[in-house]
Amino acid sequence: MNWYKIAEIKNTLEPFIKKVKAGNRSICLVGFEGKIYATAINCPHAGFDLSQGLCVKGKIVCPYHRYTYNLTTGKGGEGQNDFLETYAVDIRGDDIYVGINSFWDKVRQAFK
Numbered sequence: 001m002n003w004y005k006i007a008e009i010k011n012t013l014e015p016f017i018k019k020v021k022a023g024n025r026s027i028c029l030v031g032f033e034g035k036i037y038a039t040a041i042n043c044p045h046a047g048f049d050l051s052q053g054l055c056v057k058g059k060i061v062c063p064y065h066r067y068t069y070n071l072t073t074g075k076g077g078e079g080q081n082d083f084l085e086t087y088a089v090d091i092r093g094d095d096i097y098v099g100i101n102s103f104w105d106k107v108r109q110a111f112k
């Protein structure tokens, strides 16, 4: 897993949803009820930018068709049968780090 320091925002207790860069990858960073979550930027349904969405009861809501995804597990709402990729978050002082598995990390984990 590679860890990336998020340059665009510092750790905060304020709620937010923001598109940020983790290395070369755009991701969606969410501050919700004092915790930070990181997810893929594109909605699994039709690819809309989730940083334009909102958070309700621990779920990110896509602004386009209102599909929902659990911020911790990425599991889609009832009846959706899909998942949103989520990433590890580590808070180091005021800095936010996001951990992203490479393709080969995922392959290695699949064969453990």
Ligand code: FES
Pocket (backbone or CB within 6 Å): 043, 044, 045, 046, 047, 048, 062, 063, 064, 065, 066, 067
């Ligand atoms: S694009 Fe997100 S719900 Fe359809």
